Amino acid sequence: MSILETKNLGYSYNGKSKVLEDISISFDVGKMYAILGPSGCGKTTLLSLLGGLDVPTKGEVVCNGENINKLGLAKHRHENVSFIFQAYNLIDYMNSIENVKLTSKKAPLPILERLGLTKEETKRNVLKLSGGQQQRVAIARALASDTAILLADEPTGNLDEDTAEEITQILKESAHELKRCVIIVTHSGALAKQADIVIKLRKGKAQIFERPEEINKQSTSQPQKRKNNVSRSERR
Numbered sequence: 328m329s330i331l332e333t334k335n336l337g338y339s340y341n342g343k344s345k346v347l348e349d350i351s352i353s354f355d356v357g358k359m360y361a362i363l364g365p366s367g368c369g370k371t372t373l374l375s376l377l378g379g380l381d382v383p384t385k386g387e388v389v390c391n392g393e394n395i396n397k398l399g400l401a402k403h404r405h406e407n408v409s410f411i412f413q414a415y416n417l418i419d420y421m422n423s424i425e426n427v428k429l430t431s432k433k434a435p436l437p438i439l440e441r442l443g444l445t446k447e448e449t450k451r452n453v454l455k456l457s458g459g460q461q462q463r464v465a466i467a468r469a470l471a472s473d474t475a476i477l478l479a480d481e482p483t484g485n486l487d488e489d490t491a492e493e494i495t496q497i498l499k500e501s502a503h504e505l506k507r508c509v510i511i512v513t514h515s516g517a518l519a520k521q522a523d524i525v526i527k528l529r530k531g532k533a534q535i536f537e538r539p540e541e542i543n544k545q546s547t548s549q550p551q552k553r554k555n556n557v558s559r560s561e562r563r
């Protein structure tokens with residue numbers, strides 16, 4: 328069973344023109360998804376609906392077989408989902424270690440150091456870190472949490488090429504080795520190339536591109552039959 332699904336999902340802000348129309352996608356654990364599309368096409372909107380930050384105007388979001396509205400959006404956010412926001416959303420009177428401790432009982436220092444922060448930087452108030460360093464703290468906070476779903480909005484947007492590549496590999500590991508469902512909104516072609524599944528949004532619709540060669544390497548089980556109502560399996 329997919330951990331997360333959208334069923335005929337639609338959304339419009341203030342009842343005006345539709346941002347999303349009839350989107351049905353299944354998301355599995357153990358896979359990294361990249362959501363691509365032109366600016367303003369609804370990528371962040373889709374991520375917000377998946378994370379229970381907003382309610383669809385049509386259709387539903389289902390997590391572990393249950394409509395997240397019925398489950399309770401706050402419960403869904405608390406139990407199932409970690410976010411890496413575009414604006415980081417760090418607690419600005421705390422240092423990095425304290426920010427990571429908010430979501431996890433795991434020791435924060437190894438995770439922060441793995442993401443390239445020095446011991447001294449982890450003790451500094453987050454507002455005294457550079458934009459890229461703050462972004463890495465936000466990523467560490469999400470990685471340290473135990474939720475099965477990780478939603479990330481442009482997680483490599485503020486990083487140099489090498490750091491972006493490193494973060495991409497850490498997110499991929501989180502999907503493949505820790506068996507999380509990692510869903511990333513990105514404009515980065517390099518990140519998208521590393522994803523197992525690419526979802527392209529355009530004019531409110533989604534197109535799915537699978538990478539069967541990557542998926543087969545990770546799993547010896549039979550490939551799952553997709554239930555999406557969108558065009559499928561186009562090797563890039």
Ligand SMILES: Nc1ncnc2c1ncn2[C@@H]1O[C@H](COP(=O)(O)OP(=O)(O)OP(=O)(O)O)[C@@H](O)[C@H]1O
Nearest residue numbers: 340341346364365366367368369370371372373512
């Ligand atoms: N609160 C809001 N009220 C009204 N319209 C909104 C609101 N938030 C977003 N929109 C509009 O909805 C559309 C989709 O926005 P969204 O942020 O989901 O796009 P996006 O694909 O993530 O864009 P980008 O790549 O530029 O970040 C845009 O046209 C945007 O202007």
